[in-house]
Amino acid sequence: MQKKSSPREAYGRVLAELGASCPELVVLDADLSPSTKTNEFAKCYPERFFDMGIAEQNMMGTAAGFALAGKIPCASTFAVFATGRAYDQVRNAIAYPGLNVKIIATHAGVSVGEDGASHQTIEDISLMRTLPNMTVIVPADAVETAQAVTAAVKMKGPVYIRLGRPAFPEILDQDYQFKIGKAVPLRHGSDAVIFSAGIMVSRALEAASLLAAEGIEIAVVNVSTIKPLDEETIIQMARKTRAVVTAEEHSIYGGLGSAVAEVLCENYPVPLERVGVMDRFGESGTPEQLLEVCGLTAKNIVAAVGRVIERSQT
Numbered sequence: 109m110q111k112k113s114s115p116r117e118a119y120g121r122v123l124a125e126l127g128a129s130c131p132e133l134v135v136l137d138a139d140l141s142p143s144t145k146t147n148e149f150a151k152c153y154p155e156r157f158f159d160m161g162i163a164e165q166n167m168m169g170t171a172a173g174f175a176l177a178g179k180i181p182c183a184s185t186f187a188v189f190a191t192g193r194a195y196d197q198v199r200n201a202i203a204y205p206g207l208n209v210k211i212i213a214t215h216a217g218v219s220v221g222e223d224g225a226s227h228q229t230i231e232d233i234s235l236m237r238t239l240p241n242m243t244v245i246v247p248a249d250a251v252e253t254a255q256a257v258t259a260a261v262k263m264k265g266p267v268y269i270r271l272g273r274p275a276f277p278e279i280l281d282q283d284y285q286f287k288i289g290k291a292v293p294l295r296h297g298s299d300a301v302i303f304s305a306g307i308m309v310s311r312a313l314e315a316a317s318l319l320a321a322e323g324i325e326i327a328v329v330n331v332s333t334i335k336p337l338d339e340e341t342i343i344q345m346a347r348k349t350r351a352v353v354t355a356e357e358h359s360i361y362g363g364l365g366s367a368v369a370e371v372l373c374e375n376y377p378v379p380l381e382r383v384g385v386m387d388r389f390g391e392s393g394t395p396e397q398l399l400e401v402c403g404l405t406a407k408n409i410v411a412a413v414g415r416v417i418e419r420s421q422t
Contacts, residue, residue: 110277110310116214118250119271120145122257123182127153130261134174138164138185144214146184164189168197168209175207180261183209187216187270188229191236202266203239210260211236212269217357218385218402219307219395220273228390228398234362236268237335243267243288244335246356246364248309249278252332255286263288270306272357274395277310291338293345297325300351300413300420303342305331305364308355308383308404315409326413334364339371346372351420352380353412357404360384379419381412 127133134156141147150157160167164185171181190213202209218228237244247253260267295316304312309330316326346352354365365382385402
């Protein structure tokens with residue numbers, strides 16, 4: 109059985125580690141530090157940690173001020189608040205001037221669970237990837253999360269990193285090397301390709317294994333950087349398979365599926381099926397119940413692959 113771990117816990121650990129080698133690093137949170145795991149940094153560097161209270165807009169404005177003062181601020185809260193409640197501040201105070209702020213949000217997607225639709229952001233990738241200057245990253249597991257946070261702190265400019273709440277399978281080994289803007293094939297196949305991100309990467313790999321038992325060979329690509337998108341790899345894999353599926357824990361509108369569709373429409377049109385949250389909000393339930401209800405399972409991916417292969421052969 110694959111080891112499961114929480115990306116937000118990996119975030120807390122690497123943040124504390126980075127504090128030792130990066131004295132310019134400061135961390136801000138909006139009264140959710142035990143949940144976002146920024147409390148790990150707070151324990152080590154209390155003089156560089158700022159709990160801004162339930163005031164997300166103020167937190168983003170303060171983060172912008174820190175960046176102007178030469179600091180490297182990481183601002184954390186739940187994704188629905190970081191991108192929704194504070195959108196105006198993120199847009200005008202951070203993205204517009206291109207400031208060196210890292211927005212690292214947890215509890216994204218419907219897998220937040222029992223907190224319900226008000227806390228389950230399914231539109232955050234869409235909001236962030238349309239902002240000029242903004243880099244958008246959705247790590248596939250805890251291993252990639254640690255590397256993505258490190259890369260974000262080292263690069264210049266605004267970054268949005270999307271993390272979930274629950275623990276899910278670790279699919280990458282310690283030799284894996286994350287690179288901003290690079291999609292990574294994790295499994296090769298010629299019948300179709302699945303482009304996936306976040307929690308859905310492990311489910312895409314599970315779907316590929318189920319299909320392999322039927323003699324259908326599917327490629328799986330981890331697209332952890334949504335922006336800038338690795339268009340070269342997307343086009344290359346589409347040329348090889350001529351049948352594409354996207355899988356994401358986000359609305360089918362504006363996220364990974366939309367980004368891949370845009371690239372293929374302009375460069376190499378092929379049949380495409382999108383697995384994601386349809387035009388609906390979430391609801392209260394366990395993470396697994398919600399992933400099932402919203403069609404975010406390996407069997408949903410298998411069905412989408414079947415449909416897209418059929419379309420590619422007509």
